[in-house]
Amino acid sequence: MSTPVPSSIDAALELLKGGDYIADRSLATVLYLALKLGRPLFCEGEAGVGKTEIAKVLAATLKRPLIRLQCYEGLDVNSAVYEWNYSRQMIEIRLAEAQGVHDRGQLAADIFDERFLIRRPLLEALSPHAEGAPILLIDELDRTDEPFEAYLLEVLSDFQVTVPELGTIKAAETPIVIITSNRTREIHDALKRRCFYHWVDYPDLKRELEILKVKAPGASERLSRQVVGFVQELRKLDLFKAPGVAESIDWATALSELNALDLDPRTINDTLGVLLKYQDDIQRLQGSEAAEILRKVKSDIAAQPLG
Template identity: 70%
Template structure:
């Protein structure tokens, strides 16, 4: 038995590619295929990959192109149910108790029951995602799950299996229609198999030269052609170096935007050295590339592009 699908989502892989393109997200066909199946069958989609390759952006684009609300749960060490699912408004409950005692209008037995009613419940992203939304099931982004602790990961099993949560004072709350769930991980630790089994899986890799070129052209259409190709070529070569953290697509976009702000039409060694902090986030990486290595990479990039034009 499969979960309820989404009747107003894309009806084919090609439509899924088109949907992502509408949001200026350039995806390969394998990603579009698994995303289409996740939407069609109502299954969570688990995306792993290096930071900055566009995992989170998929949820944002789906929210935008499908016209759904986006609920984002940013994960961190120590994340618990009160921050992710629900908590009771203790201050308001205490005020209600004092008002009831002061007026004497409400019997103590009734007052105790009312304290755990819907009006005192503070809804966090996971619970909000299970409730009806006027524009259809929302997109629930569980971002960087690998930052959380294993107990919270275990708690998610009920949510991802049955799209429901249990609140002891109220009971079980179950979604009428499941939300679109996108889970991301930078793989700083392994996620348990029990959670992965509940999801469709895709590894989001660094893009090829052609796809990254298409991404920059889509996001920054006014970027000069020559500069665009040099930026992509340099970043592609930089990722092959022995770095602590290679630049992602997000850094490519930031770097290209920076170069435009500096009125650059093409790369020069001086400009590369001056702006490496946009691409690289660790001083050891910057020190390893700055100077002679940057000049060598830039020379190779220009030679590669010249050869492509000749071909």
């Protein structure tokens, strides 16, 4: 049985926290409004800041099905909405011919029946579900091209799609829609206007520590503070790809698996591949620069102990 949507901003915060998602109040506010008013939530931000996780947590905490449309260049209607099961249709035609059926109109009606319809994520999200309206995650929309983005307007405007052979299929219950973008290109205003918008930023030091406490419980408080301090300093640099929260969690987890109790230059050099994903960034940090950042982080921690 599904859980009711939150009735307040505080309830939205608690809902996310119940799924181990440490959110700030601005995200909880826009999420509450999106759920209350039945509007899609459009989340933009750097990769690894937790945009996709919002939909996963909602599905888990609200006990709803999660239907994910992973976007990519060249995504089309057949992959995103529906297609016909041509092999089964051909078998049906052969069987009809063997039985002496020659009424083409009747045959066409038989083979273009919902029995032969393969429901891809968008159409599946409009279908009835016993658990209630599903969570539809349209992930990394910026990877698609503009024609597909334009196609989404019908879905997000009226929550319906048109299958020429069957007509218009409208959602019996409006799905909860979360759209994410890494902002590799701008999404058209017409689509954004149909959504509530939230920029998912990197967390501040205190909130990132709370996240590591939940997501990387094996790391000691001392190590977690050093990891977060180091990562926060890296985000100030002009790197090709700054580490996101996901990388902070991975690094803290990896370090705890290595039984590290304290960051040191050698450990950092040996594990930078967990934190950074581009060789140019790794080469830049290895050695003296990483050591200098670590000295600053340890000095800051000593000067301002976290209360």
